[in-house]
Amino acid sequence: MKLEMEKTALVLIDLQNGIIGHHSAPYTPEAIIERAGELVKAFVAKGGFVVLVRVSTFDGKDMLHPATDQEQSTAAYPDGWDLIVPELATINGTYTMTKRQWGAFHGTDLDSQLRRRGIETIVLGGVSTGIGVDTTAREAFQLGYNQVFVEDVMGAANKEMHDYVCQTIFPRIGKVRSSAEVISYL
Incomplete structure:
Protein backbone atom coordinates (compact mmCIF):
# COMPACT_ATOMS: atom_id res chain seq x y z
CA MET A 1 0.00 0.00 0.00
CA LYS A 2 1.23 3.50 -0.83
CA LEU A 3 -0.29 6.77 0.33
CA GLU A 4 -0.16 9.69 -2.11
CA MET A 5 0.71 12.64 0.11
CA GLU A 6 -1.04 15.20 -2.09
CA LYS A 7 -4.30 13.24 -1.70
CA THR A 8 -3.93 12.11 1.93
CA ALA A 9 -4.52 13.89 5.24
CA LEU A 10 -3.76 12.86 8.80
CA VAL A 11 -6.71 13.63 11.10
CA LEU A 12 -6.26 13.17 14.85
CA ILE A 13 -9.27 13.39 17.14
CA ASP A 14 -9.35 14.86 20.68
CA LEU A 15 -5.71 14.35 21.63
CA GLN A 16 -6.19 17.05 24.22
CA ASN A 17 -5.44 17.56 27.89
CA GLY A 18 -8.88 16.81 29.35
CA ILE A 19 -9.64 13.67 27.34
CA ILE A 20 -6.57 11.57 26.52
CA GLY A 21 -6.02 10.35 30.09
CA HIS A 22 -9.57 8.98 30.37
CA HIS A 23 -9.72 7.27 26.97
CA SER A 24 -6.47 5.50 26.21
CA ALA A 25 -7.07 1.76 26.63
CA PRO A 26 -5.45 -0.51 25.56
CA TYR A 27 -2.46 1.85 25.25
CA THR A 28 -1.04 4.39 27.66
CA PRO A 29 -1.66 8.07 26.94
CA GLU A 30 2.11 8.50 26.57
CA ALA A 31 2.33 5.75 23.93
CA ILE A 32 -0.57 7.18 21.93
CA ILE A 33 0.88 10.69 22.05
CA GLU A 34 4.38 9.47 21.13
CA ARG A 35 3.14 7.52 18.09
CA ALA A 36 0.83 10.39 17.10
CA GLY A 37 3.83 12.74 17.23
CA GLU A 38 5.84 10.42 14.99
CA LEU A 39 2.97 10.37 12.48
CA VAL A 40 2.52 14.14 12.54
CA LYS A 41 6.24 14.73 12.01
CA ALA A 42 6.35 12.20 9.15
CA PHE A 43 3.35 13.79 7.44
CA VAL A 44 4.67 17.33 7.88
CA ALA A 45 8.12 16.31 6.58
CA LYS A 46 6.49 14.94 3.42
CA GLY A 47 4.31 18.03 2.95
CA GLY A 48 1.11 16.32 4.09
CA PHE A 49 -1.94 18.03 5.53
CA VAL A 50 -2.37 17.37 9.27
CA VAL A 51 -5.55 18.24 11.16
CA LEU A 52 -5.60 18.25 14.96
CA VAL A 53 -9.24 18.19 16.04
CA ARG A 54 -10.28 19.24 19.51
CA VAL A 85 -1.46 18.08 24.16
CA PRO A 86 1.78 20.12 24.07
CA GLU A 87 3.73 17.33 22.35
CA LEU A 88 1.53 17.80 19.26
CA ALA A 89 0.53 21.47 19.60
CA THR A 90 4.13 22.61 19.28
CA ILE A 91 4.73 20.88 15.93
CA ASN A 92 4.63 23.48 13.15
CA GLY A 93 2.65 22.83 9.98
CA THR A 94 -0.61 21.53 11.47
CA TYR A 95 -4.17 22.82 11.24
CA THR A 96 -6.19 22.84 14.46
CA MET A 97 -9.97 22.86 14.30
CA THR A 98 -12.69 22.83 16.93
CA LYS A 99 -15.78 20.65 17.01
CA ARG A 100 -18.74 20.80 19.39
CA GLN A 101 -19.89 17.18 19.23
CA TRP A 102 -18.48 13.69 18.77
CA GLY A 103 -17.82 13.77 15.02
CA ALA A 104 -15.35 16.13 13.34
CA PHE A 105 -17.40 16.78 10.18
CA HIS A 106 -20.81 18.00 11.34
CA GLY A 107 -20.85 21.75 11.93
CA THR A 108 -17.16 22.27 11.08
CA ASP A 109 -15.14 23.18 8.00
CA LEU A 110 -13.26 19.85 7.91
CA ASP A 111 -14.88 18.59 4.70
CA SER A 112 -14.21 21.92 2.95
CA GLN A 113 -10.59 22.00 4.12
CA LEU A 114 -10.01 18.46 2.82
CA ARG A 115 -11.84 18.84 -0.50
CA ARG A 116 -10.15 22.16 -1.33
CA ARG A 117 -6.82 20.37 -1.00
CA GLY A 118 -7.90 17.43 -3.15
CA ILE A 119 -7.82 14.98 -0.23
CA GLU A 120 -9.30 11.57 -1.00
CA THR A 121 -7.83 9.51 1.86
CA ILE A 122 -7.92 10.20 5.59
CA VAL A 123 -5.49 8.57 8.02
CA LEU A 124 -7.45 8.65 11.27
CA GLY A 125 -6.50 8.26 14.92
CA GLY A 126 -7.26 9.70 18.33
CA VAL A 127 -9.62 9.20 21.22
CA SER A 128 -12.05 7.83 21.96
CA THR A 129 -12.00 4.94 19.50
CA GLY A 130 -15.71 4.19 19.92
CA ILE A 131 -16.93 7.79 20.19
CA GLY A 132 -15.05 10.64 18.47
CA VAL A 133 -12.97 8.51 16.11
CA ASP A 134 -15.83 6.16 15.21
CA THR A 135 -18.31 8.99 14.63
CA THR A 136 -15.81 10.88 12.46
CA ALA A 137 -15.02 7.66 10.55
CA ARG A 138 -18.68 7.00 9.81
CA GLU A 139 -19.16 10.59 8.65
CA ALA A 140 -16.07 10.33 6.42
CA PHE A 141 -17.35 7.04 4.99
CA GLN A 142 -20.69 8.63 4.09
CA LEU A 143 -18.85 11.52 2.45
CA GLY A 144 -16.88 9.10 0.26
CA TYR A 145 -13.39 9.32 1.78
CA ASN A 146 -10.99 6.37 1.77
CA GLN A 147 -9.75 5.74 5.29
CA VAL A 148 -6.79 4.20 7.05
CA PHE A 149 -7.27 3.70 10.80
CA VAL A 150 -4.14 3.86 12.93
CA GLU A 151 -5.04 1.31 15.60
CA ASP A 152 -2.12 2.03 17.94
CA VAL A 153 -2.80 5.79 17.89
CA MET A 154 -6.28 5.29 19.34
CA GLY A 155 -7.66 4.61 22.76
CA ALA A 156 -11.01 4.08 24.42
CA ALA A 157 -12.45 3.93 27.93
CA ASN A 158 -11.71 0.20 27.88
CA LYS A 159 -9.99 -2.39 25.70
CA GLU A 160 -13.26 -4.09 24.77
CA MET A 161 -14.69 -0.94 23.16
CA HIS A 162 -11.44 -0.27 21.31
CA ASP A 163 -11.16 -3.83 20.03
CA TYR A 164 -14.81 -4.03 18.99
CA VAL A 165 -14.61 -0.90 16.84
CA CYS A 166 -11.19 -1.75 15.37
CA GLN A 167 -12.12 -5.35 14.59
CA THR A 168 -15.79 -4.99 13.61
CA ILE A 169 -16.58 -1.49 12.34
CA PHE A 170 -13.37 -0.09 10.87
CA PRO A 171 -12.56 -3.04 8.56
CA ARG A 172 -15.95 -2.48 6.89
CA ILE A 173 -15.23 1.16 6.05
CA GLY A 174 -11.47 1.31 5.62
CA LYS A 175 -8.12 -0.32 6.38
CA VAL A 176 -6.75 -0.86 9.89
CA ARG A 177 -2.97 -0.46 10.22
CA SER A 178 -0.29 0.34 12.81
CA SER A 179 1.51 3.67 12.97
CA ALA A 180 4.73 1.99 11.77
CA GLU A 181 2.91 0.58 8.74
CA VAL A 182 1.39 3.97 7.89
CA ILE A 183 4.78 5.69 8.12
CA SER A 184 6.23 3.04 5.79
CA TYR A 185 3.47 3.83 3.23
CA LEU A 186 4.53 7.47 3.01
Whole structure:
Protein backbone atom coordinates (compact mmCIF):
# COMPACT_ATOMS: atom_id res chain seq x y z
CA MET A 1 0.00 0.00 0.00
CA LYS A 2 1.23 3.50 -0.83
CA LEU A 3 -0.29 6.77 0.33
CA GLU A 4 -0.16 9.69 -2.11
CA MET A 5 0.71 12.64 0.11
CA GLU A 6 -1.04 15.20 -2.09
CA LYS A 7 -4.30 13.24 -1.70
CA THR A 8 -3.93 12.11 1.93
CA ALA A 9 -4.52 13.89 5.24
CA LEU A 10 -3.76 12.86 8.80
CA VAL A 11 -6.71 13.63 11.10
CA LEU A 12 -6.26 13.17 14.85
CA ILE A 13 -9.27 13.39 17.14
CA ASP A 14 -9.35 14.86 20.68
CA LEU A 15 -5.71 14.35 21.63
CA GLN A 16 -6.19 17.05 24.22
CA ASN A 17 -5.44 17.56 27.89
CA GLY A 18 -8.88 16.81 29.35
CA ILE A 19 -9.64 13.67 27.34
CA ILE A 20 -6.57 11.57 26.52
CA GLY A 21 -6.02 10.35 30.09
CA HIS A 22 -9.57 8.98 30.37
CA HIS A 23 -9.72 7.27 26.97
CA SER A 24 -6.47 5.50 26.21
CA ALA A 25 -7.07 1.76 26.63
CA PRO A 26 -5.45 -0.51 25.56
CA TYR A 27 -2.46 1.85 25.25
CA THR A 28 -1.04 4.39 27.66
CA PRO A 29 -1.66 8.07 26.94
CA GLU A 30 2.11 8.50 26.57
CA ALA A 31 2.33 5.75 23.93
CA ILE A 32 -0.57 7.18 21.93
CA ILE A 33 0.88 10.69 22.05
CA GLU A 34 4.38 9.47 21.13
CA ARG A 35 3.14 7.52 18.09
CA ALA A 36 0.83 10.39 17.10
CA GLY A 37 3.83 12.74 17.23
CA GLU A 38 5.84 10.42 14.99
CA LEU A 39 2.97 10.37 12.48
CA VAL A 40 2.52 14.14 12.54
CA LYS A 41 6.24 14.73 12.01
CA ALA A 42 6.35 12.20 9.15
CA PHE A 43 3.35 13.79 7.44
CA VAL A 44 4.67 17.33 7.88
CA ALA A 45 8.12 16.31 6.58
CA LYS A 46 6.49 14.94 3.42
CA GLY A 47 4.31 18.03 2.95
CA GLY A 48 1.11 16.32 4.09
CA PHE A 49 -1.94 18.03 5.53
CA VAL A 50 -2.37 17.37 9.27
CA VAL A 51 -5.55 18.24 11.16
CA LEU A 52 -5.60 18.25 14.96
CA VAL A 53 -9.24 18.19 16.04
CA ARG A 54 -10.28 19.24 19.51
CA VAL A 55 -13.64 19.42 21.23
CA SER A 56 -14.39 22.60 23.09
CA THR A 57 -17.20 24.86 24.18
CA PHE A 58 -17.71 28.56 24.75
CA ASP A 59 -20.30 28.24 27.49
CA GLY A 60 -21.69 24.71 27.20
CA LYS A 61 -24.73 25.93 25.28
CA ASP A 62 -23.04 25.36 21.90
CA MET A 63 -22.79 21.60 22.53
CA LEU A 64 -25.46 18.94 22.03
CA HIS A 65 -27.88 18.28 24.91
CA PRO A 66 -30.26 15.49 23.85
CA ALA A 67 -32.43 13.55 26.27
CA THR A 68 -30.50 10.37 27.11
CA ASP A 69 -30.67 7.44 29.51
CA GLN A 70 -27.19 8.20 30.80
CA GLU A 71 -26.94 11.31 32.93
CA GLN A 72 -24.69 13.95 31.40
CA SER A 73 -21.97 15.52 33.51
CA THR A 74 -22.63 19.06 34.68
CA ALA A 75 -19.13 19.54 36.07
CA ALA A 76 -17.28 22.64 34.98
CA TYR A 77 -14.46 22.14 32.53
CA PRO A 78 -11.05 22.81 34.10
CA ASP A 79 -8.77 25.41 32.55
CA GLY A 80 -6.82 24.02 29.60
CA TRP A 81 -8.90 20.83 29.23
CA ASP A 82 -9.52 21.61 25.56
CA LEU A 83 -5.92 22.33 24.55
CA ILE A 84 -4.17 19.92 22.20
CA VAL A 85 -1.46 18.08 24.16
CA PRO A 86 1.78 20.12 24.07
CA GLU A 87 3.73 17.33 22.35
CA LEU A 88 1.53 17.80 19.26
CA ALA A 89 0.53 21.47 19.60
CA THR A 90 4.13 22.61 19.28
CA ILE A 91 4.73 20.88 15.93
CA ASN A 92 4.63 23.48 13.15
CA GLY A 93 2.65 22.83 9.98
CA THR A 94 -0.61 21.53 11.47
CA TYR A 95 -4.17 22.82 11.24
CA THR A 96 -6.19 22.84 14.46
CA MET A 97 -9.97 22.86 14.30
CA THR A 98 -12.69 22.83 16.93
CA LYS A 99 -15.78 20.65 17.01
CA ARG A 100 -18.74 20.80 19.39
CA GLN A 101 -19.89 17.18 19.23
CA TRP A 102 -18.48 13.69 18.77
CA GLY A 103 -17.82 13.77 15.02
CA ALA A 104 -15.35 16.13 13.34
CA PHE A 105 -17.40 16.78 10.18
CA HIS A 106 -20.81 18.00 11.34
CA GLY A 107 -20.85 21.75 11.93
CA THR A 108 -17.16 22.27 11.08
CA ASP A 109 -15.14 23.18 8.00
CA LEU A 110 -13.26 19.85 7.91
CA ASP A 111 -14.88 18.59 4.70
CA SER A 112 -14.21 21.92 2.95
CA GLN A 113 -10.59 22.00 4.12
CA LEU A 114 -10.01 18.46 2.82
CA ARG A 115 -11.84 18.84 -0.50
CA ARG A 116 -10.15 22.16 -1.33
CA ARG A 117 -6.82 20.37 -1.00
CA GLY A 118 -7.90 17.43 -3.15
CA ILE A 119 -7.82 14.98 -0.23
CA GLU A 120 -9.30 11.57 -1.00
CA THR A 121 -7.83 9.51 1.86
CA ILE A 122 -7.92 10.20 5.59
CA VAL A 123 -5.49 8.57 8.02
CA LEU A 124 -7.45 8.65 11.27
CA GLY A 125 -6.50 8.26 14.92
CA GLY A 126 -7.26 9.70 18.33
CA VAL A 127 -9.62 9.20 21.22
CA SER A 128 -12.05 7.83 21.96
CA THR A 129 -12.00 4.94 19.50
CA GLY A 130 -15.71 4.19 19.92
CA ILE A 131 -16.93 7.79 20.19
CA GLY A 132 -15.05 10.64 18.47
CA VAL A 133 -12.97 8.51 16.11
CA ASP A 134 -15.83 6.16 15.21
CA THR A 135 -18.31 8.99 14.63
CA THR A 136 -15.81 10.88 12.46
CA ALA A 137 -15.02 7.66 10.55
CA ARG A 138 -18.68 7.00 9.81
CA GLU A 139 -19.16 10.59 8.65
CA ALA A 140 -16.07 10.33 6.42
CA PHE A 141 -17.35 7.04 4.99
CA GLN A 142 -20.69 8.63 4.09
CA LEU A 143 -18.85 11.52 2.45
CA GLY A 144 -16.88 9.10 0.26
CA TYR A 145 -13.39 9.32 1.78
CA ASN A 146 -10.99 6.37 1.77
CA GLN A 147 -9.75 5.74 5.29
CA VAL A 148 -6.79 4.20 7.05
CA PHE A 149 -7.27 3.70 10.80
CA VAL A 150 -4.14 3.86 12.93
CA GLU A 151 -5.04 1.31 15.60
CA ASP A 152 -2.12 2.03 17.94
CA VAL A 153 -2.80 5.79 17.89
CA MET A 154 -6.28 5.29 19.34
CA GLY A 155 -7.66 4.61 22.76
CA ALA A 156 -11.01 4.08 24.42
CA ALA A 157 -12.45 3.93 27.93
CA ASN A 158 -11.71 0.20 27.88
CA LYS A 159 -9.99 -2.39 25.70
CA GLU A 160 -13.26 -4.09 24.77
CA MET A 161 -14.69 -0.94 23.16
CA HIS A 162 -11.44 -0.27 21.31
CA ASP A 163 -11.16 -3.83 20.03
CA TYR A 164 -14.81 -4.03 18.99
CA VAL A 165 -14.61 -0.90 16.84
CA CYS A 166 -11.19 -1.75 15.37
CA GLN A 167 -12.12 -5.35 14.59
CA THR A 168 -15.79 -4.99 13.61
CA ILE A 169 -16.58 -1.49 12.34
CA PHE A 170 -13.37 -0.09 10.87
CA PRO A 171 -12.56 -3.04 8.56
CA ARG A 172 -15.95 -2.48 6.89
CA ILE A 173 -15.23 1.16 6.05
CA GLY A 174 -11.47 1.31 5.62
CA LYS A 175 -8.12 -0.32 6.38
CA VAL A 176 -6.75 -0.86 9.89
CA ARG A 177 -2.97 -0.46 10.22
CA SER A 178 -0.29 0.34 12.81
CA SER A 179 1.51 3.67 12.97
CA ALA A 180 4.73 1.99 11.77
CA GLU A 181 2.91 0.58 8.74
CA VAL A 182 1.39 3.97 7.89
CA ILE A 183 4.78 5.69 8.12
CA SER A 184 6.23 3.04 5.79
CA TYR A 185 3.47 3.83 3.23
CA LEU A 186 4.53 7.47 3.01
